[in-house]
Amino acid sequence: MFFLVTEVHNFGGFFGGDTVALSGKVWHDAxxxxxxxxxxxxxxVNLTDxxxxxxxxxxxxxxxxxxxxxAVVRGASEHATLRRALGEPELPPLLTGLALLSCxxxxxxxxxxxxxxxxxxxxxxxxxxxxxx
Numbered sequence: 673m674f675f676l677v678t679e680v681h682n683f684g685g686f687f688g689g690d691t692v693a694l695s696g697k698v699w700h701d702a703x704x705x706x707x708x709x710x711x712x713x714x715x716x717v718n719l720t721d722x723x724x725x726x727x728x729x730x731x732x733x734x735x736x737x738x739x740x741x742x743a744v745v746r747g748a749s750e751h752a753t754l755r756r757a758l759g760e761p762e763l764p765p766l767l768t769g770l771a772l773l774s775c776x777x778x779x780x781x782x783x784x785x786x787x788x789x790x791x792x793x794x795x796x797x798x799x800x801x802x803x804x805x
Contacts, residue, residue, distance in 0.1 A: 674699035677729045692722045717744045720759040728753055730782055747782035754783045775802045
């Protein structure tokens with residue numbers, strides 16, 4: 673489930689711990705009610721630190737019952753939020769051309785890390801080509 677974070681309430685909960693409590697809605701579901709979730713730090717797959725979870729992030733959530741088993745950052749409303757959350761990208765030792773690390777998808781209206789197929793950069797969310805500017 674794609675979940676757009678609207679607010680981060682706290683890190684660690686009332687008694688401390690390694691969690692993040694946040695609110696948000698199912699992405700692209702106009703009728704979805706806002707939900708509040710608590711995610712364990714161990715479930716954050718590609719985040720470098722739980723303190724980097726921020727409003728405007730799009731998380732791809734996998735559940736085991738009511739518990740979030742995995743949370744993967746797929747995009748963010750602000751470029752700085754996405755880059756800060758994902759940390760330094762892994763680059764090949766020798767670059768032979770352009771390396772697009774992130775871009776804003778005009779259709780999704782989010783900053784994403786594109787996937788490359790057949791010399792075209794695609795949005796990983798909607799699959800549309802993204803323009804290089």
